[in-house]
Amino acid sequence: MSSKKRAVGPAEAVTAASIAHRFYIRGHSKLEIAGEFGISRFKVARILDTARETGLVRVEFELPVPVDLALSDELRSAYGLDRALVLERAASQGDRPEVRRRIGKLAAQLLTEIVTTGDVIGLSWARSVNVMTEEIQQLAHCPVVQLCGVQAGMDMRDRSVETVRRVASVSGGDAYPIYGPLVLPDRRTTEILRNQPGIAETFGRFRDLTKAVVSIGAWRPGESTVYDALDETERAAIAARGAQGEIAARLFDADGNALSTGLAHHVLAISTEDLQRIPEVIALGYSAPKAEAIDAVLRSGTVSTLITDTNAAEPLLTLAAKHTP
Numbered sequence: 529m530s531s532k533k534r535a536v537g538p539a540e541a542v543t544a545a546s547i548a549h550r551f552y553i554r555g556h557s558k559l560e561i562a563g564e565f566g567i568s569r570f571k572v573a574r575i576l577d578t579a580r581e582t583g584l585v586r587v588e589f590e591l592p593v594p595v596d597l598a599l600s601d602e603l604r605s606a607y608g609l610d611r612a613l614v615l616e617r618a619a620s621q622g623d624r625p626e627v628r629r630r631i632g633k634l635a636a637q638l639l640t641e642i643v644t645t646g647d648v649i650g651l652s653w654a655r656s657v658n659v660m661t662e663e664i665q666q667l668a669h670c671p672v673v674q675l676c677g678v679q680a681g682m683d684m685r686d687r688s689v690e691t692v693r694r695v696a697s698v699s700g701g702d703a704y705p706i707y708g709p710l711v712l713p714d715r716r717t718t719e720i721l722r723n724q725p726g727i728a729e730t731f732g733r734f735r736d737l738t739k740a741v742v743s744i745g746a747w748r749p750g751e752s753t754v755y756d757a758l759d760e761t762e763r764a765a766i767a768a769r770g771a772q773g774e775i776a777a778r779l780f781d782a783d784g785n786a787l788s789t790g791l792a793h794h795v796l797a798i799s800t801e802d803l804q805r806i807p808e809v810i811a812l813g814y815s816a817p818k819a820e821a822i823d824a825v826l827r828s829g830t831v832s833t834l835i836t837d838t839n840a841a842e843p844l845l846t847l848a849a850k851h852t853p
Contacts, residue, residue, distance in 0.1 A: 544579045551576060552585065593634060594619040599841045603834065606848035607826045610808070611833040612841075613638065620837035624815065627837055631814050632659025635741060635835050638810065643668045643699075647738045650675045650798065651692055652776040653710075654743030654753060656812040661691050667699040673733045674703075675740065675776045675803075677710035677796030679753055704730040708796045710777060711757040715793040722796065734802040740776075742803075742831075744813030746821035747771040747779070754795060766791060773821035775811060775830065776803055782820070784827030808832045819843035827851070 547565065550556040551572075558576075562569040579585040596616040604612040619630050639660070643649065645668045651657060652675040674692045689705040696703035706727055712718045721727055745752035747767055752774050755763060766789050770781035777797035779787040786800045803809070809830055813822040814837040823844055825831060836844070 541584060544575050544582075544584055547572060547575050548579045548585045593637060594630070595634070596838060596841070599838060599845075602845055603836070603841050603848075606845055607834070609826070609832060609834055613833070613835045614841045615814075615837040617838045620814075620839050627814060627839075628656050629659055631812055631835055631837065632656050633663045635660040635810065635812055636663035636665075638833070638835070639739075639741065640664060640667055642808075643670060643739065645669050648673060648733065648736045649695070650734070650737045650740035650806065651695065652676045652740070652742045652753075652797075653679055653691055654745070654812065656743050656814075657741055658691050660741065660812070661694045664695060664698050667695065670699050670701045671733065671736075672696040672699065672701055672703050673737060674706045674730060675734075675742070675798045676753065677706045677708045677712075679710050679757070704733050706730050706796055710795055710797065711754055712794045712796065718794045718796065727796070731798075734798050735805075737802075737806045739808045739810065740803070740806045741810045741812070742775040744811050744818065744822050744825050745774040746818050747774060751818065751821070753777060754791065758791075762790070765789075773824035773828075775809075775825055778803060780824045780828045780830075782824050784824055784829065786828065804828075804830050810835065812836075814840050816840055816843055819847060823847040 547561055550561050551558065558569040558572045561572050580587070594616045596614045599614040600612045603609070603614060613634055615630055615634065620627060635656070647668070647670045649670055650673045672692050672695045674689065678689060689707065692705050693703050708721045708727055712721065722731060747755060749756060754774065754777050766779065769787055769789055771779045771787055772782045773780045777795045778800045779789060779791065781787055810833040811825065811831040812835050813825070816839045819840050822834070822836065822840055826834065
């Protein structure tokens with residue numbers, strides 16, 4: 529089949545251009561154009577179709593952010609998300625810190641756009657979430673709640689308490705930090721700390737959350753907020769239970785089922801039930817090695833918005849297709 533465009537004579541081209549200009553630029557309806565040219569509105573529609581087919585009219589999208597529109601839409605549809613934002617291919621290249629910076633910046637732009645004064649925002653610490661908070665320049669006045677305790681080994685500026693305070697200072701809302709470590713030695717210590725007045729106040733705000741920003745981790749070294757804080761025996765035991773993905777210190781298996789493990793009793797973090805009640809959960813997850821973890825978390829139904837890169841989006845579409853009945 530020939531791919532050549534049909535030749536258009538000058539008279540036909542001028543008529544089509546005049547009609548297209550009225551429709552696309554001046555905003556006239558097909559009915560109005562039909563009356564002006566003395567033809568039917570069906571013929572106007574055919575002329576507009578021909579104008580696009582012959583290249584007389586070209587439709588272009590110039591997004592103000594580096595997002596791959598087609599991949600974003602495919603991913604949103606494949607997982608039934610409210611929203612998916614996939615960094616375009618060029619922006620997905622480079623070393624991990626640079627891709628993380630771009631993911632964080634995109635998340636900051638989204639949060640600035642969608643947060644209102646009626647919201648209560650929850651933040652779980654992660655490097656990408658931390659970058660996001662540094663990129664936020666303005667935000668509607670609202671409370672900001674810490675979802676998890678402090679991860680050991682972090683510089684003070686990078687700790688979740690400071691992350692929450694930075695966002696609250698931009699919005700002008702109250703900050704609800706958790707002054708306690710993420711992972712604790714046993715259940716009794718965890719319960720004692722949860723009942724401390726400041727921490728109990730923060731936990732009491734979990735039921736009010738309307739939006740949350742979390743990072744998706746994989747159950748392996750360097751890819752999870754809690755994996756490296758546990759001893760090898762506990763890591764292996766949790767892996768044997770099928771842990772695949774993690775958000776806010778809560779684990780999910782490959783089918784998206786929330787895992788009940790001993791870990792739940794010695795972390796200072798929002799519960800899976802409270803997390804899944806939040807109307808809008810924005811998850812940051814990127815890079816090809818994390819694709820299976822991202823797939824697991826998305827299949828849980830906890831996440832409504834995913835921000836990712838093409839390196840993860842492409843294998844995610846393959847994984848989603850495998851699960852399609």
